[in-house]
Amino acid sequence: MNRLVMGDEKNRVIEKEASQLHQLKQFTKVVADTGDFAEIKQYSPEDSTTNPTLIYKAVAKDEYKHILDKAVTDNRVKSSDSERLVNKIIDNLLILFGLEILNIIPGRVSTEVDARLSFDTKGTVEKAHEIIQMYEDNGITRDRILIKIASTWEGTLAARELEKKGIHCNMTLLFSLPQAIACAEVGATLISPFVGRILDWHKLTMEQYSGVDDPGGDLG
Amino acid sequence: MIRGVISVKEIYNYFKKYNYTTEVMGASFRNTDEIIELAGCDLLTISPDFLRVLMDTELPIERKLSPELARELKMEKVILNEKKFRWLLNEDAMATEKLADGIRCFAIDTQNLGALIKTRL
Numbered sequence: 001m002n003r004l005v006m007g008d009e010k011n012r013v014i015e016k017e018a019s020q021l022h023q024l025k026q027f028t029k030v031v032a033d034t035g036d037f038a039e040i041k042q043y044s045p046e047d048s049t050t051n052p053t054l055i056y057k058a059v060a061k062d063e064y065k066h067i068l069d070k071a072v073t074d075n076r077v078k079s080s081d082s083e084r085l086v087n088k089i090i091d092n093l094l095i096l097f098g099l100e101i102l103n104i105i106p107g108r109v110s111t112e113v114d115a116r117l118s119f120d121t122k123g124t125v126e127k128a129h130e131i132i133q134m135y136e137d138n139g140i141t142r143d144r145i146l147i148k149i150a151s152t153w154e155g156t157l158a159a160r161e162l163e164k165k166g167i168h169c170n171m172t173l174l175f176s177l178p179q180a181i182a183c184a185e186v187g188a189t190l191i192s193p194f195v196g197r198i199l200d201w202h203k204l205t206m207e208q209y210s211g212v213d214d215p216g217g218d219l220g
Numbered sequence: 221m222i223r224g225v226i227s228v229k230e231i232y233n234y235f236k237k238y239n240y241t242t243e244v245m246g247a248s249f250r251n252t253d254e255i256i257e258l259a260g261c262d263l264l265t266i267s268p269d270f271l272r273v274l275m276d277t278e279l280p281i282e283r284k285l286s287p288e289l290a291r292e293l294k295m296e297k298v299i300l301n302e303k304k305f306r307w308l309l310n311e312d313a314m315a316t317e318k319l320a321d322g323i324r325c326f327a328i329d330t331q332n333l334g335a336l337i338k339t340r341l
Contacts, residue, residue: 021274029262115330152323187242
């Protein structure tokens with residue numbers, strides 16, 4: 001028997017029970033990793049994750065330009081300091097994407113703290129509170145948000161403070177067991193250990209040793 | 221087995237063995253084999269391209285990870301403080317470089333977003 005995933009008559013998609021996606025969902029929560037939220041409905045993910053690269057890619061598409069325009073228009077008069085204004089608009093843009101995604105999924109969306117705060121515990125905590133405030137101003141409770149923080153030592157200290165306030169953290173850029181343990185010890189809600197980028201590094205290192213020039217661009 | 225897959229399995233097993241409640245979500249996949257090898261992980265975050273492949277492929281998959289299997293494994297408990305964390309991370313050239321590289325790349329894309337916004341102000 002097939003399960004109807006999407007009710008939209010025009011765009012009806014069937015997820016077959018024999019499909020690997022359906023089988024995987026029996027024992028693993030499937031999460032969509034994208035800023036391109038129009039794409040994900042058909043796969044019925046529980047949660048969704050974004051990162052600055054994915055948001056940047058999404059706003060380059062015509063169909064999401066209106067979100068960028070809204071973020072700019074909503075903030076244009078709020079600050080005269082151009083650097084602060086731009087950062088404010090970036091935050092607003094991330095939240096607008098998050099809100100759109102939350103309309104589609106039943107679970108949680110991950111929104112990333114500015115990577116330039118990766119070694120700044122206090123700055124990360126403040127930024128996370130700002131993000132949560134913006135979501136709450138839009139009627140979204142903090143249990144549906146994961147704040148993405150790089151798994152540096154400073155990041156884990158920020159996560160400890162945030163989790164005490166009921167703000168859930170998704171620890172990212174995680175490549176090793178010690179990073180994972182540090183995140184678990186501070187009570188982070190979730191970690192995102194990276195798979196593909198580990199292989200990328202080993203391939204690149206091997207190519208360098210075997211004398212291959214320019215092994216190609218960053219795979220992101 | 222694929223290197224990144226081994227790393228995530230180790231983390232998952234360690235957490236389940238020592239009863240950490242932190243959820244484990246495998247991320248950044250280069251192919252669907254990596255995803256299928258981690259079936260049973262708490263969560264997996266997958267790009268739309270690979271979600272499409274998984275939806276269109278009708279081959280059986282089996283659960284590779286579970287709390288029950290993890291508890292049977294022998295793994296040494298690691299006690300961390302800041303010095304030990306920094307030392308162990310530095311000993312791991314891959315993790316050190318990929319963490320640094322990841323932060324740089326996300327910072328660049330945030331700056332790119334900023335530059336794009338400036339053109340619209």
